[in-house]
Structures are given as structure tokens and as C-alpha cells.
Amino acid sequence: MRNAIVVGGGLAGITAALALQDSGEWNVKLFEARKHLGGRVSSIRDPDTGLELDNCQHACFRVYDHFLQLIGRCSAEKSIKFQQKTMISFTNPNSGEIGHLYDSNLKPPNHMAKSLLKFPHLKFKEKLSMRKVVKKLSKMTEEERMDLDDISFEDWLISNGQSRNSIETFWGFFVLAALNISAKKASAAQAAFLFRRGLFGKFDAFDVGGFSHHLSHIFENDFETTLKDIGVEIHKSTKINSLIWEKGSCIGVNTSSNNFNADLIIMATPHHIANKLLKTGNESTKHICEKLEMMEYNSLIGIHGLYSKKFIDDDFHFTALVHEPIIQIVFNRNFELNEKSNSNIHQWLSVPVSYADQFLNLSNDDLEEEYKKIISKVWPEHLNFLEKVVIVKSPKATFSTKIGSTKYRLEPNENVPGLIFCGDYINNNWPSTMEGSVTSGLMAAASALELKDWRNDDLWDNWPEPPRRGDENWGKF
């Protein structure tokens, strides 16, 4: 058995550790700087209500094959509830007009076409001109897609006849929510991946999934128990200060109290930390640091509205708010509340503010006022029951998929002896998502196991298949 050290206990590190230890070929030690595993997927306890509130709404989609395999591998199927039909509602808070996008029996990429024809927020002419773009996106080769990395998605859409309104209401909404950046700043290659793989991919690809337990619960219970059960040695609250090098190879890590040596180090930290750790080391990593220097982050803000009385039906799950720059989408989180009988909170709304870089300087009071104002347009009675608004700002939420960013993403194996990289920023096409980080963990494991023919679109052998619609073992809504 060879020994591996994984630095970082986010989804990428957890996945790499689990896949390697599962192989029976590696013994794994996992080091996590914080008290808890989970990294950017985390919750904080609100002292007033006792509720565990996530740093921001985390949504997943049925297209997240590897993430769902990981959930299955850790027997956490019931912690996610999935739509059994893609259904995305769009509300104009000023006019009250509501439209829905949903799939039909037409074949992808046209499975959303029927609902799009009835969609009230776009003009008929705009809908007709979208057909050309959908066709172009579906027919594009991977080379053609990658050629779009140096132009903005907005420019590409304009050159393909899209109006300002359809960019803002339709294309831009999905880019904002999934890439956490505006269509104006986003790499067109990255946005094209989103639509090809997601909305216009398989008929069920965009079924939305939400968590039925708070996020820390899943990491502390299901993931951590599974890792321990198979023998991964977990060191929490243990920060790696530097890497240990010998003759150009990485041979270990250093904590404040100890050195740990291993045959392989898997670096599963966010990219700016990887850069910091590599800088203290070796000349041979200089070219990697130069790439990592060029990477940036985009921010997210999570707004939670907590109420003393339930005023929204259980069958309302979420709606996008068209033409709203800050309160872009509202989720009903009551299916998590039902399991918390002690709480005096009976209605929980959560708003993820995507691409929040420009709003980070707003005070919490300003953000709360904006929340109250916009939510009042949709549910005028809400102020009667509002107990408190909790705001969580995450400045380094997702690596930026800005124009030209793909060339800076690392490969798992960058030819540094003894070192493999993983983390959502690894070059696997996915934007900064839970699926991207789990995929990167599997890529790192595949590289360590020398699985030459494993491609990052393949399912991970011996882990449960991801769920399809109607799967009884998984939660539904």
C-alpha cells in the first residue's frame, strides 16, 4: 500500500480521499484547516433561532453525475430532494406576471421549446431568434467551443442576433446563476458548456435538487462517517503550512507541530492557497504559480429571511425574479424547517445574490432594505411576520470564469513529482460548482491510480449510478 496525503477537506479533497482509499491501493490521510469538512459548502448556526443557515443557497442539478455518485457512495440520498420534471418559474415582481420553463416530450435540445413559446417575458420575435442560437450551440464541436474562450458570451449572443432583453431575461439569468458572473464578463466557451451540457443537454439534466438537511450536517454525518469507516485518517483543525521538497519532488507536508511524509500529496485547496503553498517551495512550480496568479474569484451573498408565520404554500419551491439585479431568485426553504420542530421560525426564504462583487460594499442594512422592498412586491404580507434577516457574504465564492480564463486552469497532473492537484478550478470544463470539484477529485484519484483511459465524463466505477427520475431511494419535491 502506498501513502497519500490530501490537503483540504472540501468536496474535491473528500472525493479524492474516498476514491483512493476505496481502491485498496492507497492509505490516505486527509488534512483540513478548519474545524469541519466541507470547505465552501458550509452552514453557520444562527444563535437567535438555533437554525443552521448555509453560507448561501446551494442547488444541484440532475446533470451533476459525479456529485450524485458521491452522495450515493456516502448513503446520503435522502439529503437531496429532486424535481421530477424540470420546472423553473420566472416572476416579474413589478407586473406580477409569471412564466415557466419546463421540459416536454420533444427531444433535446428542443425539450424546453413548448414552454418557451408560452414564456411571457420574451417577445415572439426574440423566441424565434433563439432557435438559431440553440442550434448553433448544439452543433458546435469542442474545438469550436474552446475557440470562444477569448470572447464574452454577451458579444457572441449579440453577434448571433440576440436582443438585450433576451440576454438579460434568459441567457444572462442562467449564466449568472450557474457561472456566478455576468454574460458581459463570462467566457463564451464556458457559457456554451453550461447550455450544451445543462439546459439543452439531456431532457432531465436541469431538474433542480435542493438539500433537505443543512449542509454541515451532510459533511459531519454522511461524508465523514464514510471516510472514517473505510479507514481514511482525518485531521481536522490542522492547517498545512508548507510542503516538504527533496530533489525536486514533493515528499510531505508540514503542520505547526509535525512533518508528515507520503508517496503522494494531493493539493485540494482553493487556487489562491495552492499558489501560496507552491510559492514557498520549489523552482519547478514557478510556471504553475504564474497561471494561478491569473485566476480570480467572484463573490456571492446569501440572504436568509426568517419569519414567525408560514405564508407560502409548500408546493412553491423557487422563482427567478426578472429584471432584479440584487434579489435575483428566491427559494422556499420550508422543507428543511419541517424537520426542526424546536424552531419558532415557520417560514424561511433564501436569496442567493450571484456575481455579488459589485454589492459587497453595500451594508447589511442596505441589503436588508432591498430584500424587504422586493419581497414585498411578491408577498406584500411578509413584513408582518419577518423576525430577522441574516446576510452572509462570501467574497471568494467561485473561481472566475471570466473571458480567457480557461487557459489558466490546472491539469491534475502538472508534472510536479509527488504532487497532484484537485479543486473546482481544475480544467474539467465545469464552472466553479460542486460537480466541478467532485469531478476534479476523481480526476486526481484516476491520475494517482494511473487509470489512463478514464475520462472525466465517465462515471466512477463501483460507485452507485446517479439517480434518474422516479428513483425511490432519493428525495423528491
Ligand SMILES: Cc1cc2nc3c(=O)[nH]c(=O)nc-3n(C[C@H](O)[C@H](O)[C@H](O)COP(=O)(O)OP(=O)(O)OC[C@H]3O[C@@H](n4cnc5c(N)ncnc54)[C@H](O)[C@@H]3O)c2cc1C
Ligand atoms: C456561497 C456559495 C454558494 C455556492 N453555491 C453553489 C451552488 O448552488 N451549486 C454549486 O454547484 N456550487 C456552488 N458553489 C460552489 C461550490 O461550493 C464550490 O465550487 C465547491 O464547494 C468547491 O469545493 P473544493 O473542494 O474545490 O474547494 P473548497 O470547498 O474551498 O475546499 C478546500 C478546503 O481546503 C481547506 N484548506 C485551505 N487551506 C488549507 C491548508 N493550508 N491546510 C489544510 N486545509 C486547507 C479549506 O478550509 C477547505 O475546506 C457555491 C460556493 C459558495 C461559496
